[in-house]
Amino acid sequence: MAEHEAEKILQIEDLHTYYGRSHIIQGLSMDVNRLEAVSILGRNGVGKTTTLRSILGLTPPRKGKIRINGEDTTRWPPHKVVRKGIGYVPAERHIFPGISVEENLKLAAKPSGEEEAWSMEKVYSHFPVLKTRNRQDGSTLSGGEQQMLAIGRALMGNPVIMLLDEPSQGLAPLLVYEVIQPILLFCLQSGLTLLLVEQNHRMALKVASRHYLMGIKGKVAQTATSDQLMADQDIIKQHLAV
Amino acid sequence: MSFTAIAVDIILNSLVLGGVLLIVAIGLNIIYGLSRVMNLAHGSLYALGAYAGFTLVASGLNYFAALLVAPLLIAVVGLIIERVIIVPVRKRSIVYTLILTYGLMFFLDGLIKYFWGNEPRFIELPQFMRQTLPIAGTHYPVFRLVTLLTTAVAMIGLMLFLGKTKLGIILRAASSIPEMVSCMGINMTFVHAGAFALGCVLAGIAGVISGPLYTIDPIMGHEMLISSFVVIVIGGLGSLRGAVLAAFLIGLVQTLAEFFVTDLAMVIVYMMMALILAFMPRGLLGEGRFE
Numbered sequence: 001m002a003e004h005e006a007e008k009i010l011q012i013e014d015l016h017t018y019y020g021r022s023h024i025i026q027g028l029s030m031d032v033n034r035l036e037a038v039s040i041l042g043r044n045g046v047g048k049t050t051t052l053r054s055i056l057g058l059t060p061p062r063k064g065k066i067r068i069n070g071e072d073t074t075r076w077p078p079h080k081v082v083r084k085g086i087g088y089v090p091a092e093r094h095i096f097p098g099i100s101v102e103e104n105l106k107l108a109a110k111p112s113g114e115e116e117a118w119s120m121e122k123v124y125s126h127f128p129v130l131k132t133r134n135r136q137d138g139s140t141l142s143g144g145e146q147q148m149l150a151i152g153r154a155l156m157g158n159p160v161i162m163l164l165d166e167p168s169q170g171l172a173p174l175l176v177y178e179v180i181q182p183i184l185l186f187c188l189q190s191g192l193t194l195l196l197v198e199q200n201h202r203m204a205l206k207v208a209s210r211h212y213l214m215g216i217k218g219k220v221a222q223t224a225t226s227d228q229l230m231a232d233q234d235i236i237k238q239h240l241a242v
Numbered sequence: 243m244s245f246t247a248i249a250v251d252i253i254l255n256s257l258v259l260g261g262v263l264l265i266v267a268i269g270l271n272i273i274y275g276l277s278r279v280m281n282l283a284h285g286s287l288y289a290l291g292a293y294a295g296f297t298l299v300a301s302g303l304n305y306f307a308a309l310l311v312a313p314l315l316i317a318v319v320g321l322i323i324e325r326v327i328i329v330p331v332r333k334r335s336i337v338y339t340l341i342l343t344y345g346l347m348f349f350l351d352g353l354i355k356y357f358w359g360n361e362p363r364f365i366e367l368p369q370f371m372r373q374t375l376p377i378a379g380t381h382y383p384v385f386r387l388v389t390l391l392t393t394a395v396a397m398i399g400l401m402l403f404l405g406k407t408k409l410g411i412i413l414r415a416a417s418s419i420p421e422m423v424s425c426m427g428i429n430m431t432f433v434h435a436g437a438f439a440l441g442c443v444l445a446g447i448a449g450v451i452s453g454p455l456y457t458i459d460p461i462m463g464h465e466m467l468i469s470s471f472v473v474i475v476i477g478g479l480g481s482l483r484g485a486v487l488a489a490f491l492i493g494l495v496q497t498l499a500e501f502f503v504t505d506l507a508m509v510i511v512y513m514m515m516a517l518i519l520a521f522m523p524r525g526l527l528g529e530g531r532f533e
């Protein structure tokens with residue numbers, strides 16, 4: 001059993017999360033295996049972000065269990081959860097204002113002895129535009145550049161799993177398919193596990209192999225593989241505004 | 243006295259006053275900017291810094307050594323205060339910390355009266371600081387110049403710390419998006435404590451350098467607290483640049499007012515604050531962050 005459990009990086013069981021009195025996530029269960037990319041697809045306001053916030057401990061769940069690498073992290077404070085090896089790319093990107101691109105990256109650096117480890121140079125080699133703007137205030141970058149910085153910053157922590165909240169939101173399709181999608185695929189190939197929240201199912205289908213289709217109140221209406229979703233477009237129509 | 247001598251006197255005095263105001267106000271501002279705690283005991287910590295300086299010098303320590311040691315003592319006091327009365331109510335509304343730090347102010351003032359009594363104290367200065375220096379026809383006290391220099395060193399040190407060191411960058415990042423800082427594996431509990439300690443170091447420095455400027459008495463912190471409120475309100479809550487601007491503006495206005503209409507000096511300062519807020523309700527530079 002131990003070996004089977006260890007394969008699951010993230011396990012969520014019967015999660016219930018509230019904002020004040022409003023019961024947002026009502027009994028969510030899901031899991032993510034090591035080296036897998038999984039997506040959560042759902043319309044606006046169903047509770048995708050809240051799910052990520054629950055995992056991170058930013059909005060601790062009132063009920064249910066969250067396990068990371070087999071360890072119960074429910075209601076841990078965020079910094080402790082993150083140190084289990086989580087990289088977070090929030091929907092708002094949260095690039096620190098008044099702080100340069102380089103400092104944004106430095107702040108997140110958690111050096112790792114491994115050869116393939118992420119470093120400033122490695123981030124710059126994937127996002128050359130960040131290098132040319134390394135002294136610029138991060139919050140004055142364009143939306144696309146900020147997204148690259150947010151992803152680069154998450155990678156600087158050398159995580160084992162990345163949580164990405166709608167990384168394609170507000171970006172030109174060209175940028176999504178030529179920059180964001182390739183870096184995610186690269187991460188996946190180099191051994192990272194991904195949990196991707198998206199409304200852009202085209203990208204989610206290319207990156208992730210399994211999908212949780214989330215309906216209102218954070219209830220998983222259906223799970224599907226990319227092949228199933230591609231074969232049956234109605235599922236997508238049903239769960240996403242297309 | 244010639245006109246230039248008076249002008250030089252007034253300019254230097256306003257810089258000295260503005261500098262002290264700035265150090266106290268920035269300490270208050272850093273604590274507020276990071277923890278959303280308006281520390282009403284900040285003036286009392288400043289007074290405690292002055293008394294610590296007094297006692298250290300009286301027990302034989304060199305004035306400049308006291309200038310280093312006293313702020314660290316105040317930081318330790320600050321860390322205890324933060325742990326005991328701020329942390330338990332961190333998640334509650336700002337009213338809790340307002341009331342608790344208000345009570346703390348009286349507690350610290352009582353403590354000061356208990357240990358040092360009510361009579362005013364004076365810090366024994368080294369010989370050279372008691373001289374005057376002829377500048378442009380005026381004889382300017384050396385200790386005031388030392389105060390000015392200390393302010394400058396403290397401000398430059400603070401700017402380098404916030405601008406260049408990893409800890410400083412974390413503080414700046416946490417003042418704008420605390421949640422993201424914790425999502426990078428940084429424990430915000432330490433960030434809050436660090437910010438409080440830093441604010442207290444600044445209050446302590448201001449206390450020691452004000453020793454020779456004003457008399458040290460148990461209520462010296464009250465006026466300073468109000469004045470530093472004026473500084474951060476005029477400058478814009480949480481804005482460091484605004485505080486710099488406001489502190490020297492008030493330094494100048496108050497010094498001028500004291501020169502011409504001594505008794506009404508503070509009234510004029512408050513009128514200026516009212517006027518500025520009437521036209522710029524968010525202060526000169528608006529609510530801001532650390533830059």
Ligand SMILES: Nc1ncnc2c1ncn2[C@@H]1O[C@H](COP(=O)(O)OP(=O)(O)OP(=O)(O)O)[C@@H](O)[C@H]1O
Binds near residue numbers: 024043045051091199
């Ligand atoms: N801080 C908050 N306080 C109260 N309610 C909130 C808060 N944040 C989100 N909600 C509510 O919780 C529900 C789920 O929000 P959430 O942000 O998780 O949705 P989402 O699936 O990420 O949507 P989107 O695709 O628009 O980002 C929404 O109805 C929202 O109004």
Ligand SMILES: [Mg+2]
Binds near residue numbers: 048049050091165
């Ligand atoms: Mg969302």
